[in-house]
Amino acid sequence: MLAAIESIEKLGLKPSSPIFIRALRAMVSLSGETWKRKCDVLKSFGLSEEQTTLTFMRDPYWMFCSEEKIKRVMNFFINTVQFKPAVLPNTSYVWTGDEDSSKV
Numbered sequence: 001m002l003a004a005i006e007s008i009e010k011l012g013l014k015p016s017s018p019i020f021i022r023a024l025r026a027m028v029s030l031s032g033e034t035w036k037r038k039c040d041v042l043k044s045f046g047l048s049e050e051q052t053t054l055t056f057m058r059d060p061y062w063m064f065c066s067e068e069k070i071k072r073v074m075n076f077f078i079n080t081v082q083f084k085p086a087v088l089p090n091t092s093y094v095w096t097g098d099e100d101s102s103k104v
Contacts, residue, residue: 004028011057023060030063041067045074046085054089 004027005015013020030038042052055062062070077083083091 001028011053013057019057019060023056026056026060026063035063038063038065038067038070041070042074045078047088051086051089058089 001024004024008020008023008027009015011023013023027035039049039052042055043049047055065073074088077088077091078085
């Protein structure tokens, strides 16, 4: 857990931040392989490493979404709504909706 705390601090999140605990929970709950696969899904839609990190820092809970949900959300916002990939790290609410209510 200490390594996770240090990693989160290196991203710039302070332990006093309300998001820090969410980031810690996400980081310790997933294997490194799962983490990489989920980040790779975002990158496959055009997000850079920096944008993927920013997405995590804004809403760490997106990491709890399945890879399939990440693909559906990204496909919807990029191909249907026609958001540019750079917009998504600033709109963390896209991950928190119920799939039935968001139609994603």
